[in-house]
Amino acid sequence: MHLRKRLIPVITLALAVPTIAAFPIASHVQAASQQARIKGKVAFLFSDFTTSARWQFDKQFFIKDLKKLDPGVQVVVYDAKAAQTNQQNQAKSALTAGANLIIDVPVDSAQAASIIRAAHANKPRVPVIAYDRLITGAYEDAYASFDGASVGVQQGNFLKAHVAKGGTIVSIAGSPTDNNAHLFYNGAMSVLKPLFDSHYYKLGYDKFTPDWNDATAQQEMASALNQLNNKVNGVLVANDGMAGGVITALQAQKLAGKIPVTGQDATAAGIQQICLGNQSMTIYKPVIKLAQRAANIADKFLHHKVFKSAVKTQTGAGGTPSAIIPVITVTKANLAATVIKDGYVAKSAVPQCHL
Amino acid sequence: MSEAKTPRPTVAAPAPASIAADGSPAAVRSTAFGGITLSWDKLLTTVPIYIGLIVIWLYFDSQTAGKFIGARNLSEMAQEFSYEAVLAIGVVFVLLLGEIDLSLGYLTLLSVALTASFSALSQYSAGVSILLAIVICTLCGLLQGMLIAWVRMPSFVVTLGGFLIFEGIAYHILAGSTINVFDPFISSIGTYYLSNTVSWIVAVIVVAAYVLAKVANYRARAKAGLPHAPVARTVAAAIAIGVVLAIIVATLNSYRGVPVALAILAAFTIVFWFFASKLQIGRRIYAVGGNLEAARRAGINTTAVRWLVFGISGMMAGVAGVMLVGYSAAGSTTTAGPDLLLDVISIAVIGGVSLTGGKGTVWAVLLGGLVIASLDSGLNLMATDPYYVYVIKGAILLAAIGIDVIGKRSSGFSWLRRRTARA
Amino acid sequence: MQSEAPSYSRATAEEPLLQVRGLVKNFGAVEALRGVDFEASVGQVTALLGDNGAGKSTLIKCIAGTHVPDGGEILLGGAPQHFRTPIDATRAGIETVYQDLALCDNLDVVANLFLGREEGQTLIPGVVRTLDEEDMEKRASEALSTLRINIPSVRNQVAQLSGGQRQSIAVAKAVLWSPQVVILDEPTAALGVAQTRQVLDLVLRLRERGLAVIVITHNMVDVFEVADRASVMRLGSRVASFNIKEVTPDDVVAAITGSRSFETVAQA
Known part of the structure; x- marks a missing residue:
């Protein structure tokens, strides 16, 4: 469980945090290898690295698995520092920078719908995978999570x-x-x-x-x-x-x-x-399994294929094809x-x- | 200074009318109450809190089938909340200056992170881990104090920056995980008890020290030719202190003894009360909080005083963090946080410390701490929905600040004063 | 008391204790003082008069060490002084009571009188010195009774005192340290009739004690009640100096407003 800090009751903070955190902290830019069959850019938007140690595993495993499938793909990692507005800004920056796919761990499930709308309105349309947490109120292209x-x-x-x-x-x-x-x-x-x-x-x-x-x-x-x-x-x-x-x-x-x-x-x-x-x-x-499934789905989208699954999750805007990993x-x-x-x-x- | 000491009026002037007889209503604000002079303001600001405390206790006790006012619950309460009161000691000093320290919640978390990682990850001895954590937190406080006192940045802004910085460092050290601390000495701080005999000896020493201090005070006043308070009053006070201590020790001993955490709180309270009221530096802290300009003109190094106070604040955060690790035998990002800040400010304000500076004593942390601890403990015992806890705590904080603000206004409780004057 | 005021050879009646010669102070392009002369003698009350902006406060602040003058000199007992801070002036024996009194409302009378100069006693030798409350209280009571200042208790918080009592405490705080010169800035400005009377009596007692007292005021009644001499300032210069016994209030007002010029400064 990824504990989310409650918002701090200091109004000024609401002003201070975005100015510090909104600048895209593209922390992990992977050098694209030259012998790649396909190229592309994946933006991985995390909610908050600081309060849970596990996201580091998600990041590492996902990048490793995706590189195995598509060595030429670049993964850019963002940290929203527990503020949905930061994540929204980061998504826009990623789209502007030409991301071909967005993987999102939303801070706020409902508000994150605007990220999907922005990605889908982008030309070309950019698919969105909701990772670990569902995005409600808009139709994401895939949902990969544990059986919470x-x-x-x-x-x-x-x-x-x-x-x-x-x-x-x-x-x-x-x-x-x-x-x-x-x-x-x-x-x-x-x-x-x-x-x-x-x-x-x-x-x-x-x-x-x-x-x-x-x-x-x-x-x-x-x-x-x-x-x-x-x-x-x-x-x-x-x-x-x-x-x-x-x-x-x-x-x-x-x-x-x-x-x-x-x-x-x-x-x-x-x-x-x-x-x-x-x-x-x-x-x-088993984060290792979730990251692997997400990498497989990402690979499909990068090759302009569609992810289909018998498992559907209701998002409020329809059933999203889902990959649900059992917990142990x-x-x-x-x-x-x-x-x-x-x-x-x-x-x-x-x-x-x-x- | 012979001149100041020896009156030498050269001309016999006609006896001037007493200035006190100038009919100013402000001059008659205190009332003699059984030989004890109490100011109305003090009476009106503390009595509602005591009444509130009694109501809270009786309510919780009735709701928990007598478990609330039981030795076990009171003992656990002391163990669980002493660290908050210790942290509030630092807050008292900051508020005495009329300043604020928003960083305390996360500075405490930083202390938790440091203590836990030094002890469990770096395998330092308990003493080294504790000392390092407290020293680093003190330095953090001094660093903030430097920006506030020397660079003259507003404390609100500086400690808001500290709030974020300490949060970041603490999260980095803890890396989102929980660190178990197995060191028996550190655990003893939060989970051990004084033996029954030791508790009784300490209680007797405290009463004896009070009596001896009073005797010394009487002697000194007699020597200086000053009137002293009635002996009966002092004897009564000594007996009252003895009885209260005896009740506390006997109650706690009937469970497992006086928790070490409570003893630490008592020791820090006494030391810092002495510091604030008996030493020159303490007097100067009050002066700076009361009138910064007057203190500056009187030649007090106000910058150093302000700096020192933020150092104290940082140090108490360090101590509170160590106590917290001792209590939970672990450190994690959820061990402490910004909610703690609101709790400790409430503790100070409920205990009678004014947000505008200069007013209040270190004893505030005991009364305020008891109120906050009672609320949390009672609501836990009743397994109340936590939503209510926020609402109740917020309401109590507002009430305490309201009493302070109204009491401060010159017209504050004047209607009541007038009524009693007429009666 | 540790800080004994330095003792000067007491100035004779002919030579004033405090002498200011040709004092100049500029704030940027503004000439606040244009070569001001001023003097105050032992056992005399000197009133400093003038309209707002005449330079009274600047002059006082130079004497009190708050401002450092740009030219001219300040002599105390004939010795030139170079005050960089108010503490320097205090050490030299000049105490100033400003209009805002500089009292800590949250402290009692004793604590205020000894603010910044608290007395200590050794509790643990070399380690802990505690406040010597008894001695401070005793000396505070003595000082107040010497000045015949009556308050209910020296342990009263200053916040509980009336305006006149507060003014008196501020004055007592200044004279507790045996200064040679006491400057009072508008001591009766905010007071009613009865309280003004108390404070003026106190000013007279300071004179009796042989202090050189300087009073800044706008109140002509006060001047003729307590002052021995009066200096009048206008536009950064001294325009007149009177022996109060030789002039009428009309003369003084005329000097302040500039309706009559005093070519030769009348010296007693």
């Missing part, structure tokens, strides 16, 4: 499998202002709510956490344990960062490692906690074969795992 809806479902299923009947479950959800947080929560509840309703489990504490703040999550967990007299049998935590806070709160009550704790993102910190036995699982989104539940048992093998987390970053 199943993140929560897999977390819920994990708890269902590991918490005995009559158990009390605590839910520490993500930021109430982030649509993804609700998506994950609803996914988990699609599994767990029937069990709460039938009194198979009890939902002891249920809270969304502003900003995905891990220190706040820790405070919430401490409150939950207090409120429930430490009678907690499983904790549904939306991501690894907050799971770290939850684990510290559990440690204070000598409960860490004794009850299942979920997570998401397969961060190095999360993997460390899994190896220490404090966290039970995390959801791994990672536990101590399979982390070596997944996260580590893909190079998503380096062995050296998780000495606790003794790999």
Whole structure:
């Protein structure tokens, strides 16, 4: 999960950020190799490099895979620094510079529709791939993402499998202002709510956490344990960062490692906690596979072909052909074969795992 | 200065009418209250906060089946929010100057990032990691202070720049990931407790120090031929302090003891209260905040004073960041941020520190911190929808600033003063 | 008190303590002072008069060290002075009370009197020196009673005092450090009748204490009430100097407005 910072309540900042960030920071200009069959320029618009480490992987894998297919293609990477207006300006600059394809990780799903409209109105028409996050309100040419809806479902299923009947479950959800947080929560509840309703489990504490703040999550967990007299049998935590806070709160009550704790993102910190036995699982989104699919789709568009898929995602303007990559539940048992093998987390970053 | 000390009027002038008898209403603003002189303004600005605090406590306690005013929750509250109050100490000094430091949220995050990366990634010892983080944050504060005091750039602009710069550096260090900190000493800051015996000894020392300081004060005043406050009042105050401390220690000991974080907050509060009210430099900070021009004309190096205050602000951000890493045993981009800034400004203002400078004490952080911590903790305990938290906190901040602004206006609470004068 | 004012051989009655000779001050093309002479004597109140823009404030600011003059000289007890900052003038024994009083409203009377010159006492030798509140309070009370300034308590915040009391505190702050010359800038401008009376009494007490007092004012009643001498400025020059006992208010007003010229400056 790519946490998006809430906008800062300082008006001046709204003036300051665009002036600093709006200049296209074409950070990664790849030299076009001469022996290419086709040439072209791909603009990859990222939402925000600073708050999530994973975009670096997306960037590297995508460029590597696309170069394999089309060595002559140049990829220009932009960072919108979490402001949709920056991204809009960057898209315009990319079009002016003659981009043949736009790949967009929108900051704001609805506002990003204007990027699609600008690209389609361009002469020649430039196709747009929505990457990781859907763009609503306009018809993008393709959508490549993970199966976000199943993140929560897999977390819920994990708890269902590991918490005995009559158990009390605590839910520490993500930021109430982030649509993804609700998506994950609803996914988990699609599994767990029937069990709460039938009194198979009890939902002891249920809270969304502003900003995905891990220190706040820790405070919430401490409150939950207090409120429930430490009678907690499983904790549904939306991501690894907050799971770290939850684990510290559990440690204070000598409960860490004794009850299942979920997570998401397969961060190095999360993997460390899994190896220490404090966290039970995390959801791994195989970025390597997503980048590969996106590179394949990009290759099609660059050769002026159309991407077709039986999987369609409703964007509000029609069904978009989509490539949906399944996400993987990672536990101590399979982390070596997944996260580590893909190079998503380096062995050296998780000495606790003794790999 | 013999001349100033020894009166030597050469001509016997007719006794002048007392200037106090000039009938100015401004001169009669305080009221004797059981031998304690309280100014109306002070009374009217603090009492609503105490009443509010009691209401908050009773409400949360009723909503959480008595869990809120339980030893465990109060102990956790102290552990969770002490770092905010420590950070607010720096804010108090900045506000005393009538300045603002917008960078504090992200400077704290920078401290978090530094502490976590030094300890967990660079494998430095706990002491070195903590010291480096605090020193670097202090330097960051001094750097901002230099632009404000010497270059005379507005603090709003300088710290807004700092806001972005520290955010950028912190994000770069953390690279979007969480760094787990396993160092037991750093964790102890946020998760350990003083032993019961140590807590009692410290409490006794505090009361004894208060009594000794008062005795010394009485002696000095007697020696200078000055009147002193009634002994009964001082005895009552000492007993009150003793009872409050005893209640706090006994309550916290009935759970696990006094959290180390709370002890750190108490120590910093006492040290900085002493700094602000007993030392020359503290007096000068108040003077600069009260009337910059007067302080300058009196020969005070106002530039150095302003510079120093931003250094203090940076240092407290460094300390708060270390405490935060100790508390969460990790550092990530979501550990601290701009919301923290609003919380700590609220803490200072609720505690009676004026936004316009010169008014307030370091003790503010305890009262303000208690209010903010109670709100967060109570709403967490009730698992309230976080949307309400924003609204409630915003409303409380506005109320506290409103009380300050109205109290400052000369006509502020005059209707009430007049009414009581008549009664 | 650490900063003892340097003691000059007290000027005799013939020779004024403070002498200003041919003072020149230009602000760009504007000649604010065009060779001004001015003097103030021990145990005398000298009124400095003139219309707005006559150069009174510039002259005072040169004497107080706020402005550095472009020409001429300032002599104190016969010795030439070169003030670069207000602190220099203060050290030489010249204190100025400006119209805006320069008090910190948020501090009490004691703290204001000792602003910038707080007294300390050693708490931990070589490490911590704390404020010596008792000594400062004692000396503040003594100073105020010497000047017969009455306030409810020296621990009152200045914000709680009336205008007359504040003016008195500002004057007390100036004389606490035993200056030789005290300059008062429009001391009664914002005050009512009763409070003006208090402040004028205070000015007379300063004279009794043997200070050279300079009062800038627009108020002719004040001048004839307390002043011994009056200097009148017009357009950056001194146009007249009177012994108050020998003139009438009409003469003074005529000098200020320039309706009558005083070719020879009347010397007493």
